[in-house]
Amino acid sequence: MAQAALPLPEMSHSFTLLKPAKPALEFTLPDLDGKPVKLSDYRGKVVLVNFWATWCPPCRREMPSMERLSRRLQGQPFVILAINQQEQPDQVFVFTGQLDPAPTFPILFDRDSTVSHAWGVLGLPASFIVDKQGRVVYRAMGGREFDHPEIEQTIRAILK
């Protein structure tokens, strides 16, 4: 079909500092293997929570940069949780297998968008940074280039 993709703006590389920081809402969601994952299991680590879907063009674009960021911060108390919206594990599995680099961080399934709605997500993608105390300290709406030095620096500052 002769139809181009949705317009793709330049990816941003800024996060908005939230003042005051708010406690992150707890969730328990299944991963690709169906194993339940709780946000509070990562207390003491900095967590990048990303809401996404395979059909969402900026979500597709930003995911490899999340993996590159994850690799740069290897060994640090940092984890990415990518929360898929309303899709099936086999759809996601096919999609992530095409990415370079493919994600090694947990992908969770929010099948009825309960968690995204509770977190106040209005559009995809949306990302939040949770500090070691379990507080949401930064927010970003729309796609990001996660391995941009500015974002890496922001996360390293929270890790200190």
Add this chain to the structure above:
Amino acid sequence: MKAARSLCLCACLFAPALSGAAEQTQNRDPDSGLLAWKKVDRGFSLELIQLLPEYVAALYSSRGLPPAVVDSIRGYCVFGSVAQNQSGGTLSYRVADWRVVTPDGKQHPLKTKPEWVAEWTKLGSDFGWSILPATMSFDTGDWAQGFTTVRLPPGSHFDLIYSWRHHGKRYTGKMGNLVCAPSEPPGLP
């Protein structure tokens, strides 16, 4: 998904400074012949791209949505839309405040995400994530993307009157001479 093809739009589009003149640009996709428009006005950037009705239906079908959901959007003029905050501060918009004005002077509201979700929920599904968020308060660098929809036939001409808030003040902008996608691929001149 075939939709992953690049539109090659961004490199051609000009983003004026916050205080600069608000100029509307138009681009034609070299592959499809479809049109896209962008305007950056006082820190609020809005971009609309024509979407063929069959493309939209195919996108919804490919998500496995019920035929009734796919059919529900067939009577609408649909644009891919990107709203971006380039203001240097917090900015907000409300799609319910926006109006499409056709050459006969009639005003048409856009169908908002909550309206679609309410309709689709009754039809047994919810693909609300595909629609531009109905309200958004976002910071510099943030952006929102999704479909904007208005009940007009393919090929309809109209102006879009839209508004946003910045530092507590309401601004109104206009994108003129917009056209709904034709029912069939337009081809190239």
